[in-house]
Amino acid sequence: MTAILMPPPTPDAAERRLLLVVDAPSLLHRNHHARAQSGLLDRSGRPAWALHGMVRQIIEAIEGFRPDALVCGLDDRTASIRRELYPDYKAGRAEKDPDLVDQLDRAGALLGALGLAALTPAGLEADDINASAARWAREHDWNCVIITSDRDAFAHISDHTRVLRLIDGGLHGSPLLTPARLHAMYGVSADxxxxxxxxxxxxxxxxxxxxxxxxxxxxxxxxxxxxxxxxxxxxxxxxxxxxxxxxxxxxxxxxxxxxxxxxxxxxxxxxxxxxxxxxxxxxSGRDDLDLGLTPDVPGSVGLFPLDVDRVRRVVGFLGVAATTELATRVLSGAAAAPAPLSAT
Structure with a gap:
């Protein structure tokens, strides 16, 4: 795989560790529409094309960016503070396909079972995890890359934070926005x-x-x-x-x-x-959420490598041998053992 390249860092920035932040619903929505025709089912017979696409892109992003820590943000699908304030929030969007809803509901459990930090803030959204991660990176002097299709994340771009704006070309066809690139696109500074x-x-x-x-x-x-x-x-x-x-x-x-x-x-x-x-x-994204990151404590959630047996079991449940092999190598650093799964 071709690595996703960061813009040339400043000398100080080059010394910082990297936090990768994934807007999981963005990946799920895009992969649902891109992969639904595959009809991929997991080993229990449930729809898995959006889940598989999300996991595959997360693995590719980890391989490309080589982060020191990763968090995945999810939306609270049971309550919304913003909708309570404004009942017409996001009104007018097409009703979600039931197969997408099913995969949105299962995403947090899948990511957690894999050993990744999957955060669902009560009454809030993945956008709020993005905002809190950008603040965390600034306060801890880390670099941060947010992977999302949501333009609200552009407000978090800074000398510490970049946004990989998901578009139809996937990860490698998407722009990595810096303060200068944002200004060139919109004529405004990030702040x-x-x-x-x-x-x-x-x-x-x-x-x-x-x-x-x-x-x-x-x-x-x-x-x-x-x-x-x-x-x-x-x-x-x-x-x-x-x-x-x-x-x-x-x-x-x-x-x-x-x-x-x-x-x-x-x-x-x-x-x-x-x-x-x-x-x-x-x-405005909530930027005061506790991400639970303890990067100086080995084995903490959000750090790598992940447990090899766990990776093989959880990703293997999606039923795509090539992705299981990639996940085993990238997430655990171990050689992938042959698995009796059908390739898709």
């Missing part, structure tokens, strides 16, 4: 991304943005003003005059039409500030 998303909104979560403020205007506003705190302060205390002047100055320099007065009028419209604040609340 501005949450504000940018709150202004723009997120249709996938059924969160409308501030009316009349699209992605382009949001990026320009943040670039010119520096922060939404500065914008709101100027609106509150000076009617937005400084924001208008800054935006119109930018327009004059770049040769486009002036947008200052229009942008300020939309930001001062009834409900605009409340919409922005609400989106920030909904989009």
């Amino acid at each position: 501005q991304y949450l504000a940018y998303a709150a202004l723009r909104g997120d249709a996938s979560d059924n969160l409308p943005g501030v009316e009349g403020i699209g992605a382009k205007t949001a990026a320009i506003l943040l670039d010119v003003a520096g922060s939404m705190d500065a914008v709101w302060a100027d609106l509150d205390h000076d009617g937005g005059r400084s924001v208008v002047a800054a935006l119109d100055g930018w327009a004059a320099e770049t040769g486009v039409r002036r947008l200052g007065a229009t942008a300020v009028r939309r930001l001062m419209a009834s409900g605009a500030r409340a919409r922005y604040d609400f989106n920030v609340t909904m989009m």
Whole structure:
């Protein structure tokens, strides 16, 4: 397998240990849609194509990144603090295929049986594990790579944290986003991304943005003003005059039409500030969760190598010999013994 390459690290960053964070539901959803036609069943006869694809990609990511520790985040499928706050959260999404639901419900037990750290925060989501892992890495001076398809994770990108944004090409066709690459894509810095998303909104979560403020205007506003705190302060205390002047100055320099007065009028419209604040609340990941990581204690959950017999038994239950062999080599460091499984 071709290794997944990190961008050239700074001298200090090169000395840090690496925490790999996997948004398990992202992998399960993508593998369900990509692999459903295989009809793969585990040894008990239950659907396993999404589970197998998730496990296979986790193994490939471990082989490529060679992390010192790994945590997998899962969604609490029995309760949602965000949905309690906003019943229409994620409304409008297509109803999940029952076979996908079955595999989502079994994922945590499978990962735990394998010996990986699989965390389901009560009432929360894998996004919150991503946020907490990014904070943990910063506070412990580790590097961190988050594997997810969720754009909310872009707010965690920093000198310590990168995001491997899953797209249709799989792990090797997905971009590894750094602060510079994020800015090139959206025109905002990572520490501005949450504000940018709150202004723009997120249709996938059924969160409308501030009316009349699209992605382009949001990026320009943040670039010119520096922060939404500065914008709101100027609106509150000076009617937005400084924001208008800054935006119109930018327009004059770049040769486009002036947008200052229009942008300020939309930001001062009834409900605009409340919409922005609400989106920030909904989009902010909880970053204070206990990940249970004790990396200096040998044998702790989340560390490698894993028990070879456990790996063979658990991955072997999925019924794909090639994946069992790969898992045995990568996760336990042991040579894979022949197994009487059908290859798929």
